[in-house]
Amino acid sequence: MTSTLSTILVTGGTGTLGSLVVPLLREAGRDVRVLSRHARETADGVEYVAVDLLEGEGLEGALAGVGTVLHLAGGPKGDDIATRNLVRAAKSAGVRHLVYISVIGADRVPLAWLRSKLDAERAIAESGVPWTTLRAAQFHELTLNMVRTMAKMPVFPVPGGLRLQPVDARDVAARIVELALGGPAGLVPDLAGPKVYGLGDLARGYLKARGKRRPTMPVRIPGKAGRAYRAGDNLTLDGAEIGKRTWEDFLVERVG
Template identity: 65%
Template structure:
């Protein structure tokens, strides 16, 4: 069933709309005929159907609240895509408070697979943000996704520059294409609030060494690898596969190899 807020063509607010994921989500919302507001730390000129509103979720608390109140006026649906290495929990709580004041009818949040299981600060903040959304009293949808191909590329590019390419044993990723995640998020935003939905991961699981080897092969290169065991709680969590999609997950269609081929062609 279509979300009544969307059928009325009220503006959709997107946080993180200028980021990697947001740059794919915003055009899809526009293609669905929805006016879009994008919360941005920098002032930007608007474009067809897209309005940029200044706001910093991690800035001064009073200013952030005022900016959010203005951005959320008349908004029924919010896609919260903004994220970073720190502060996702704080930013999300501020957004939730403002969304309650504005009477938002659907808050869609993108999280990460293993948010409640991988003992790293980024994952803990994502889990705290999930809890803030779920406990807000607002109708909501939370989608957990695997790491994007783009992040995997950034990591292996750095690894490939080293004399020996690190290959931590048992550390596996299931990278997903950002376009697959964007399409799923817009589908969810156009529907009714669904709570926590099935995770979304890529179609294949790779050892970190395999990701690096695929990257090097795509560039016609080879490099010796340094195999080692990642220590501590983090190593145990990754070897247990807590960052991988569960059996009931959904899967994107674009593989790591297809992503690399597209990047090389570009």
């Protein structure tokens, strides 16, 4: 392994965001090491190290000589556990900057996976390792998967009051690399897409791009989560940095 503090370790480096971030780091002349669940050969100057963050085994070796960690890995559950394992190892290894990608609304929307994101944020902030956290809106890819799945139903359900401000993963990648190459900045302004949409608007845009029609049916999200979404707690309407690429631009690229 490369033993220089110029090395940047990326968790989730093969995912939607990580696969965009890694080439940008290489273009910036940085040595990059990627954590992966499965071993892979070095390619395009990028090292791949097999580590399961939920187990934490192998982190000590993976962090040898690393100055900056980009924690981009995430899932439906266990983010808090994985992050605590990473934080402990990063502190022991003398990491100088830990950069984390979180989600807008992690501190406001009462859902279990968002609570784990918030717990991960806290673990990083309390770690003693200099840190930067960026909360981003829902990626276009995730939005597309959602509306594509719902469009397979005979009737498209539209939760009343649910609004999204989807952001392009390329815009997020550029921002997270900028933050990683800079100094620790704590919690930075959120990053959201350039437009706010009701779910019905997103659905109609997708269906039009696919040349399909579906009747819609209003539904209500129950409980505290429903109230939070109707209140726009998943949005940052003031003070956010804004990405460039719109949902419409993305649909043209992906759907045609």
